[in-house]
Amino acid sequence: DVKVTQSSRYLVKRTGEKVFLECVQDMDHENMFWYRQDPGLGLRLIYFSYDVKMKEKGDIPEGYSVSREKKERFSLILESASTNQTSMYLCASSFLAGFNEQFFGPGTRLTVL
């Protein structure tokens, strides 16, 4: 079975803190994605990556950055957390070919106070 794991299920941080969200997949997928999920808005793509050290902006990249130093790991970084970044963050991975289903992790619910 494909396994996508995220470092924390729940996280509470203070405004201005630097926050790292980690995602690891064990299926040798080339693609990895970070989404945020907010009520009434569905899932919105923050960043994605097709390969190691490669990244592409999604629909809402402002306030976020990413790092992919190894194929299996994709990190989302909030350089200076703000209250409007309180959300559920979901990581996903898929094979490179564009139409394959994405496999999701359990999500991290981040609260910024």
Next chain:
Amino acid sequence: AQKVTQAQTEISVVEKEDVTLDCVYETRDTTYYLFWYKQPPSGELVFLIRRNSFDEQNEISGRYSWNFQKSTSSFNFTITASQVVDSAVYFCALTSYNQGGKLIFGQGTELSVKP
């Protein structure tokens, strides 16, 4: 522009009722794929089905069935004889060749099945 609309925000049914979740999409691409995902209370999205734009055959998998109609740009999902375990948020999503594998999600429909 690509867009997916799930007009039903919440649906509540009683166990054993049939329920249909609507999904309407917009795309100018001729080659595209549609997906349905289930998000149970645990939070992890579970892949249910993928359909390509050249295959309009309806699909049935147990109590689940999908109706894909290009003429109305819809990809509706029906659960027959619903069960409490079907309670979840369901997302419809779209991708196409020009999206490079990125999924465009609808807003989601929260289904509540009461015993």
